[in-house]
Amino acid sequence: MKIIILTAAALACWAGAARAEIKVVTASSDLKYICERVGGAEVKAESLASGDQDLHMVEPRPSLVYKLKKADLVVRVGLDLDMWVDSLINAARNKRLFYGKEGYVDASAGVPLLEKPEGKVDASMGDIHIYGNPHYWLDPANSKIMAANILAGFKRAAPDKAGVFEANYAAFVRELDEKMAGWQARMARYKGLKVITYHSSWPYFARRFGLDVAGHVEPKPGIPPTAAHLDGLVKKMKAENIKVILTESYYPRRGPDFLAGKTGAVVVPAAVSAGGARDVKTYFDVFDRVIEDLEKSAGNK
Numbered sequence: 488m489k490i491i492i493l494t495a496a497a498l499a500c501w502a503g504a505a506r507a508e509i510k511v512v513t514a515s516s517d518l519k520y521i522c523e524r525v526g527g528a529e530v531k532a533e534s535l536a537s538g539d540q541d542l543h544m545v546e547p548r549p550s551l552v553y554k555l556k557k558a559d560l561v562v563r564v565g566l567d568l569d570m571w572v573d574s575l576i577n578a579a580r581n582k583r584l585f586y587g588k589e590g591y592v593d594a595s596a597g598v599p600l601l602e603k604p605e606g607k608v609d610a611s612m613g614d615i616h617i618y619g620n621p622h623y624w625l626d627p628a629n630s631k632i633m634a635a636n637i638l639a640g641f642k643r644a645a646p647d648k649a650g651v652f653e654a655n656y657a658a659f660v661r662e663l664d665e666k667m668a669g670w671q672a673r674m675a676r677y678k679g680l681k682v683i684t685y686h687s688s689w690p691y692f693a694r695r696f697g698l699d700v701a702g703h704v705e706p707k708p709g710i711p712p713t714a715a716h717l718d719g720l721v722k723k724m725k726a727e728n729i730k731v732i733l734t735e736s737y738y739p740r741r742g743p744d745f746l747a748g749k750t751g752a753v754v755v756p757a758a759v760s761a762g763g764a765r766d767v768k769t770y771f772d773v774f775d776r777v778i779e780d781l782e783k784s785a786g787n788k
């Protein structure tokens with residue numbers, strides 16, 4: 488009798504281990520969060536970059552290649568933000584994940600892009616953001632499109648679970664809509680507020696919440712500031728009474744601190760991805776936290 492029970496337990500255990508679980512590897516921690524929301528218990532998600540990393544600058548390492556070897560699905564930010572994913576996919580030689588294959592998901596597909604270059608791209612525009620601005624996840628509304636792309640990927644990987652994924656997606660969208668209403672209500676009084684941002688990573692956020700990005704600490708995306716550029720910004724900030732400098736926590740503070748010292752502006756170092764700070768654990772936390780910080784620094788405008 489004992490033997491039979493043990494055998495049954497072992498079988499149940501084996502069945503549990505063999506349960507089809509979709510292994511998804513994402514470029515960013517925000518995409519990992521959205522995958523976990525849409526996939527629920529059916530998926531195991533891992534992110535290649537951590538939430539406090541500059542996604543433009545992730546170094547392809549063998550440990551990241553290894554993650555992709557075993558993956559059923561890869562989800563990338565797309566455009567030119569995570570081109571390092573290409574070399575990782577090639578090195579992993581996992582054919583399912585190749586461009587256009589069933590395991591390949593570009594979360595940016597269908598996102599209406601800002602700063603899309605018109606006509607010919609030339610060197611004067613800088614080396615990055617060449618296909619348009621890739622920081623689209625900072626408009627929370629775009630996460631519906633990201634989640635829909637992920638949903639389609641999961642349905643390809645496990646068609647029998649489509650109903651589960653669709654219900655999870657609907658729950659995600661419901662929560663997002665609720666949160667969005669709250670964020671927009673809180674941001675309403677900052678409509679037209681001029682801000683300086685370190686990198687051109689905030690146009691989607693600014694458009695959604697009515698901020699006016701008046702300049703960047705970087706003269707061009709990816710180019711560190713010169714003294715002359717900073718002096719020009721000081722003049723602009725004084726003339727237009729600009730009091731907020733938004734920067735990602737991974738950028739150097741020298742430029743923003745110099746501007747703040749000359750103008751009395753406040754530097755807001757923001758975590759722009761899930762896990763980017765101790766109290767920014769999820770994608771939704773990104774917005775809770777940055778709006779709270781803006782409220783503290785911009786005050787009752």
Ligand SMILES: [Zn+2]
Binds near residue numbers: 543615616622687708
């Ligand atoms: Zn960028």
